Amino acid sequence: MGRRGGGSGSAATMPGAERGSELSEQIEAFAARLRRGGERPRSEDTARQTLSLLRKIVGNGRWSRAGELMDLIRTEGQRMTAAQPSETTVGNMVRRVLKVIREEYGRLHGRSEESDQQESLHKLLTSGGLSEDFRTPYPSLRANVIEAINEMLIELEGTTDNIAMQALEHIHSNEVIMTIGYSRTVEAFLKEAARKRKFQVIVAECAPFCQGHEMAVRLSKENIETTVMSDAAIFAVMSRVNKVIIGTKTILANGALIAVSGTHTLALAAKHHSTPLIVCAPMFKLSPQFPNEEDSFHKFVSPQEVLPFTEGEILAKINVHCPVFDYVPPELITLFISNIGGNAPSYIYRLMSELYHPDDYEL
């Protein structure tokens, strides 16, 4: 995406071209880091980095009209999401920024702020013609969009705290809570509740990476009575559990989850015993995609953890897979706790319409 300054090489275009290529390098480096995978990046960090990059594009990029800016962001967004499709936060942040641009443009254009941007039966009947084409240039658009992105960054900082603040309403004394793997959001949630309540936590270790162990160590440091058990024992122990609280990687548009492998088992066991399943996840994890053929959310890593290479001969005769994520259907979930409060899975469509514009669902 090299944006060379057109023409005469004057002092004004040279720094612009340099900034353009430096920005392009930064985006390339970000995409390369995503592609490599490696350590589990924290979703909040990915979101923050994406937003900073997008802010730089808005600030330093060469565009004069809202339409051009949106195309620019869309192209860069496609590049970044193609690098690692399972990191849905990148795509979500791109869509948020696109919606912000539409809103700011609408505000400057003088349109009222109702949600007449959305497709609806009402709009079908009353609209008189073509939709917005984002052609009019507004000089203050750049500053407005950058300010809106700054607000989003501030909101991002506070998400974990907002979720943790709701902990006392959901966790009561002498309860047995079950969780799986290591989620930083759930850790903060439980720690906040532990300041005033006494309860026990059972952590399923979540093989083969066994992140549950780390979770247990961190919780016990706060003097929470923690037990670690293997994934196979989830059903056996479920009858003693009062609540299941988990984190997730992504929330899909129908209210389903893409969470760490083993979560579907946990959810089914909870449903069988009618134990409430609470998902703690910030709103930037909400993705407007539905589970369908593309199945781009799946990620497979080296099966070294499942069956080590030292096993030798048997490896030639079998196939070994190590999927990272699991799909949990919306019927198994009781409540979503996010930074904007608690919601039922059937309400997700509404939250989505507030965060993203339908034209941006397909980047």
Added chain:
Amino acid sequence: MSTEDLIETFRAQLRDDPDVASAVAAIRALLGFLRQDRGETIQGLRNSLRDAIDTLSRVDSSVAVSSGGELFLRFISLTSLEYSDYSKCKEIMIERGEIFLTKVSLSRNKIAKLCHPFIRDGARILTHAYSRVVLRVLEAAVESKKRFSVFVTESQPDEAGQKMAKALRKLNIPVTVILDAAVGYIMEKVDLVLVGAEGVVESGGIINKIGTNQIAVCAKAQNKPFYVVAESFKFVRLFPLNQQDVPDRFKYKADTLKTGQNLTEEHPWIDYTSPSLITLLFTDLGVLTPSAVSDELIKLYL
């Protein structure tokens, strides 16, 4: 425009273009009626339109015509609120009516584009009776080079399933016609169920050819996704809680209702499927969960 002319326009639409949805034909006929209306007031216009809609329902008593008519009336009310001068108002209505008709003619393609990614390669699909929207979706799936096979229920008493099978064979899709009673038997072999709808009700449930409810219950029992494809003009302001609540005028053909005989001897032509059995609805307003449907209707009518 006299009633005979109106009915003739409506029938002509259906004759000339067998692919057009009956609601669209109704709206087109009503737009023609509007053009030729000689009234001077909005109130008069509304009254004559109500009569026109009644006339059309007596010709074709399906839910779709009713929802199309309701939508048209709503359209008139909304437009009349913006302009107080009657002749200007009428001009705008006719203009917007044309735009609306152009938009809805594109809706089937929009739906096909949204829905065909949900059909995987090698999928086995079960569908019910004859639905033009489902046909369009399957056509789009074929165009995107997917291989799949289809089971169609025969759908008595008018054997609509045979018509669907014929249309599918023309697209070179392997199709098997099954008995209505064989749905429970075939459900384990099927990957997903895809049906159209004659009407989408406020709760997110659908009104469709008789037998749809059975298929939905079997699909739920075997954990198969149940997808509905419907255009947005099929949304109706009904909230049936059970099969009884669906008005008789939708259940039976217009001719049967006219004869006024005892309806307990008659077989209904449609049934109601509750939203808890539906996985997703594909409409030209986007992919919706059943709970999102009532939101859309509220946005329109409130």
